[in-house]
Amino acid sequence: MFDIQKIRKDFPILDQQVYGKPLVYLDNGATTQKPQVVLETLERLYDRENGNVHRGGHHLSVITTEHYEAARETVRQFIHAAHTHEIIFTHGTTSSINAVAFSFGEKYVRAGDEILVTEMEHHANIVPWQMLCERKGASLKVIPINEAGELRLETLETLITEKTRLLAVTQVSNVLGTVNPVKEIVEIAHRHDVPVLVDGAQGIQHEITDVTDMDCDFYVFSGHKIYGPTGIGVLYGKEKWLEVMPPYQGGGDMIKKVTFEKTVYEDLPLKFEAGTMNYIGAIGLAAALDYLRDLGLENIMAWEQELLDYATARLKEVPELKIYGNASHKTAILSFLIGDLHHSDVGTLLDKLGVAVRTGHHCAQPLCDHYGIAGTVRASFTFYNTKEEADRLFNSLLRIIEMLK
Amino acid sequence: MSIQDIQEEIVEEFSVYDDWMDKYNYLIELGKDLPPIDPKYKTDQYLIEGCTSRVWLHAGLDREGKMVLTADSDAIITRGIIALLIRVFSGHTPEEVKNADTAFLDRIGLQEHLSPTRANGLASMVRQIRMYAVALSAQK
Ligand SMILES: Cc1ncc(COP(=O)(O)O)c(C=O)c1O
Numbered sequence: 001m002f003d004i005q006k007i008r009k010d011f012p013i014l015d016q017q018v019y020g021k022p023l024v025y026l027d028n029g030a031t032t033q034k035p036q037v038v039l040e041t042l043e044r045l046y047d048r049e050n051g052n053v054h055r056g057g058h059h060l061s062v063i064t065t066e067h068y069e070a071a072r073e074t075v076r077q078f079i080h081a082a083h084t085h086e087i088i089f090t091h092g093t094t095s096s097i098n099a100v101a102f103s104f105g106e107k108y109v110r111a112g113d114e115i116l117v118t119e120m121e122h123h124a125n126i127v128p129w130q131m132l133c134e135r136k137g138a139s140l141k142v143i144p145i146n147e148a149g150e151l152r153l154e155t156l157e158t159l160i161t162e163k164t165r166l167l168a169v170t171q172v173s174n175v176l177g178t179v180n181p182v183k184e185i186v187e188i189a190h191r192h193d194v195p196v197l198v199d200g201a202q203g204i205q206h207e208i209t210d211v212t213d214m215d216c217d218f219y220v221f222s223g224h225k226i227y228g229p230t231g232i233g234v235l236y237g238k239e240k241w242l243e244v245m246p247p248y249q250g251g252g253d254m255i256k257k258v259t260f261e262k263t264v265y266e267d268l269p270l271k272f273e274a275g276t277m278n279y280i281g282a283i284g285l286a287a288a289l290d291y292l293r294d295l296g297l298e299n300i301m302a303w304e305q306e307l308l309d310y311a312t313a314r315l316k317e318v319p320e321l322k323i324y325g326n327a328s329h330k331t332a333i334l335s336f337l338i339g340d341l342h343h344s345d346v347g348t349l350l351d352k353l354g355v356a357v358r359t360g361h362h363c364a365q366p367l368c369d370h371y372g373i374a375g376t377v378r379a380s381f382t383f384y385n386t387k388e389e390a391d392r393l394f395n396s397l398l399r400i401i402e403m404l405k
Numbered sequence: 406m407s408i409q410d411i412q413e414e415i416v417e418e419f420s421v422y423d424d425w426m427d428k429y430n431y432l433i434e435l436g437k438d439l440p441p442i443d444p445k446y447k448t449d450q451y452l453i454e455g456c457t458s459r460v461w462l463h464a465g466l467d468r469e470g471k472m473v474l475t476a477d478s479d480a481i482i483t484r485g486i487i488a489l490l491i492r493v494f495s496g497h498t499p500e501e502v503k504n505a506d507t508a509f510l511d512r513i514g515l516q517e518h519l520s521p522t523r524a525n526g527l528a529s530m531v532r533q534i535r536m537y538a539v540a541l542s543a544q545k
Binding site for chain 2: 019404
């Protein structure tokens with residue numbers, strides 16, 4: 001049984017008023033709130049247990065290092081990776097993708113090569129590849145979507161050529177909520193020896209993720225979108241790639257031996273973790289993952305599906321409201337426009353009514369171009385949201401339409 | 406009325422609304438009543454950079470040498486904000502506009518209640534009006 005009222009107590013931030021109205025937080029796609037256990041972990045670390053990792057032989061450094069390496073193992077278990085040393089900590093999804101674009105790109109991408117992305121990618125999964133293409137004289141190719149907001153997979157076989165070096169695809173669209181069949185995509189790509197990077201920023205917190213079963217080559221996500229701290233992220237890479245890829249940043253902690261003539265790099269994972277990492281963030285992230293595991297991702301998914309169905313039905317009652325993203329398999333993201341009302345007007349007024357949503361292009365301008373729109377209003381639900389909050393959204397929209405008409 | 410007096414008048418009008426929804430309601434009504442811009446000015450050349458919505462702004466001089474501002478936006482709240490700016494600045498000489506402050510925006514609480522992107526857009530609009538004033542006073 002999913003006791004929503006009990007769960008909401010774990011998130012003290014939800015219980016507050018904005019502009020004198022109870023907060024309805026529906027911007028979970030942008031960032032998620034943190035459960036009490038994560039906050040307590042961070043406080044305890046700074047309060048009692050802070051020492052730089054892998055450096056000192058003293059007590060504090062030793063226990064922080066233990067927690068940090070335990071966090072790596074927690075992440076491994078959460079995404080079902082084969083080895084703990086395949087888990088690299090970064091600053092977030094964006095920095096993970098950039099790391100692969102630099103490191104993998106440096107080694108494997110040449111002039112005339114191709115990188116394949118999709119039309120529904122976040123800018124974070126477009127721009128680093130574009131920059132790589134510019135450096136190398138390679139080109140970017142795009143897998144298109146259909147009207148419902150699903151990838152047109154039938155185009156994949158023709159888009160992949162012998163020049164394709166990598167396919168980068170999002171697990172879940174941050175605008176449409178579409179859950180992509182990543183396992184199937186990986187299978188097709190691998191048939192052509194093309195490795196696949198999966199952007200898990202919007203997927204990891206809503207879908208059971210098993211990178212071994214999915215067989216992707218790289219999987220990336222951000223801590224702050226999965227109820228963990230900001231400034232921490234993960235890059236999972238298959239050992240066979242990480243072993244041969246060059247480090248993309250040099251500095252302390254990533255070396256075995258340094259002389260002015262030559263430096264010998266550390267083994268995985270430290271080879272890719274130059275400088276002092278956000279170890280407190282990593283340990284906080286592990287606390288968030290433990291929290292989710294205890295709640296049970298199946299339970300979370302069931303409740304989010306119920307919320308999605310309920311909220312979708314309510315929004316469909318709103319006159320002239322059009323939902324963007326009607327994939328058969330989607331997460332609880334609802335992007336919409338109402339008649340010819342501007343998304344920023346709707347967002348501004350929702351805010352004043354206590355309902356937090358995001359408006360605009362959501363860092364996915366090519367996707368908005370596909371639909372010929374400048375942006376949408378996006379309500380992104382998660383497991384701590386309630387049906388009453390969906391009602392608040394619905395009633396607020398009716399009031400706003402009345403005002404703007 | 407001087408620019409300063411008009412600003413006082415607007416502050417006065419807004420002071421009767423204690424709820425933010427009422428203030429926005431008022432802005433929306435102003436936005437709906439904004440006189441249309443000549444379609445020939447609704448082009449990229451007159452578009453202001455840095456707004457959450459698209460804003461077109463044109464300024465010219467009437468026979469008495471007073472500035473005439475017209476504008477439009479695809480977002481209605483933005484149109485309401487523009488309507489306020491036009492009410493304050495249109496019908497004054499470029500010199501007056503150049504030297505005027507926009508303290509009323511703070512005093513009605515608009516500035517702080519806009520999202521950072523909208524506040525940026527507002528700043529861009531004010532900057533554009535001042536640039537028009539500078540250009541038009543040089544032209545005279
Ligand atoms: C699908 C997707 N990819 C990448 C990102 C970038 O994540 P971050 O800003 O945490 O690096 C986001 C965040 O909005 C996202 O939704």
